[in-house]
Amino acid sequence: MSRPWWMAGVPFTCQPDCGKCCDEPGGIVYLRPEDAKIMASHHEMVVEEWLERDCRQTLDGRWVLKSDPVTEVCIYLDEDKKCTTYQARPAQCKSYPFWAENVRSDRSWKKTVSECPGLESEVAFIIDGDTIRRKILDDRDASRGFREWPPKRM
């Protein structure tokens, strides 16, 4: 199998005061069981209560973060476009823009570059290939999600 193009490293630095990737009406954040534990602990809640309060289940039963009923963006994004749970944010948020669906094709990557100013920033740092691979795997893991608590897998 040939080496993926991103293994050579990709320049990226998340831009302060941007928040574009979170400010996406209808966006879905899938969760790994580890994410639910970290988020619940961050909010000083037990996981079941946190899931009930801040999450919902998709039609196929996977737990995802709730969106604001009016704006349809993530409930944790405040008026200044800042994440109010940044320190505990789920893996899928941490791994953006290096999602499996974004690096899948030239076309999807070009779209991602057009949407994320951090990929064209003049002050971007090179993210090395191993780090990118970890992010892609975390995103895939999160997309599989979990449907019950406690989950069958951890």
Ligand code: SF4
């Ligand atoms: S769109 Fe890119 S630069 Fe903007 S907040 Fe998201 S990751 Fe950072």
